[in-house]
Amino acid sequence: MNNHWEEELIKQMRKFYLIEEQLGKMLPEHDLNHAIRVRNLCLWLVEKESLTLNQDALIAAALLHDIGYISDDSSEHISSSVRFSKELLPKVNFKKEKISLVIECIKNHDSVPGRLGWKEKVPIECKILRDADAIESVGYLGIIRSAMWGGRKQIPIYTKSKKVDNKQSLFPNIDLLENIEIRSKELMVRCFTKTAFKIMKERIGIMETIINGTKQEIEFAEKEVKKNGN
Numbered sequence: 261m262n263n264h265w266e267e268e269l270i271k272q273m274r275k276f277y278l279i280e281e282q283l284g285k286m287l288p289e290h291d292l293n294h295a296i297r298v299r300n301l302c303l304w305l306v307e308k309e310s311l312t313l314n315q316d317a318l319i320a321a322a323l324l325h326d327i328g329y330i331s332d333d334s335s336e337h338i339s340s341s342v343r344f345s346k347e348l349l350p351k352v353n354f355k356k357e358k359i360s361l362v363i364e365c366i367k368n369h370d371s372v373p374g375r376l377g378w379k380e381k382v383p384i385e386c387k388i389l390r391d392a393d394a395i396e397s398v399g400y401l402g403i404i405r406s407a408m409w410g411g412r413k414q415i416p417i418y419t420k421s422k423k424v425d426n427k428q429s430l431f432p433n434i435d436l437l438e439n440i441e442i443r444s445k446e447l448m449v450r451c452f453t454k455t456a457f458k459i460m461k462e463r464i465g466i467m468e469t470i471i472n473g474t475k476q477e478i479e480f481a482e483k484e485v486k487k488n489g490n
């Protein structure tokens with residue numbers, strides 16, 4: 261960490277997350293560690309792809325993109341993240357002229373093609389943030405993070421009937437495993453860098469193995485064991 265503002269920003273953010281923890285409202289899949297990992301993945305992608313961009317804006321957007329979950333555990337977290345960013349960045353002496361780029365990255369970090377709010381033309385910093393955040397949503401970690409979110413939203417793990425009626429889920433009427441499958445494919449379509457594409461492809465493969473294995477285990481217990489009376 262080379263920037264004074266970054267150190268100060270993390271210090272300020274830590275205070276907010278600490279309060280959440282003390283209130284018993286911590287969301288482990290969207291905590292400060294997720295923000296720091298996304299920041300690190302962003303810088304890794306920049307290096308791997310030899311990109312020239314506004315690194316300060318990218319770091320700030322990566323750190324702040326999900327802070328809104330503190331006050332809003334939904335897709336609306338984005339407007340909340342924007343509010344936090346507008347409040348925190350001037351306080352840590354972040355360059356004023358870069359704030360609008362940070363905000364644009366945060367505003368567009370979550371959308372995917374074909375869904376509400378999708379914007380194709382976004383700054384490169386936003387594309388890198390999307391890629392880094394998407395990497396966090398796949399693989400072993402992706403499964404665990406999704407399961408934590410799904411548990412909180414009371415989404416059934418797997419239902420063969422596909423008649424889940426849960427208006428709170430990201431994709432209503434489908435179970436957690438299908439949520440994960442759909443989401444990871446959508447993130448893959450949106451992928452910008454070759455580096456992210458490669459790592460995501462590998463990790464989606466891991467996810468598929470886990471998802472198929474989970475389905476088999478559930479179906480075995482629901483059908484076979486019952487049928488055999490064991």
Ligand SMILES: [Fe+2]
Nearest residue numbers: 325326369370
């Ligand atoms: Fe987000």
Ligand SMILES: [Fe+2]
Nearest residue numbers: 298325326393
């Ligand atoms: Fe995120």
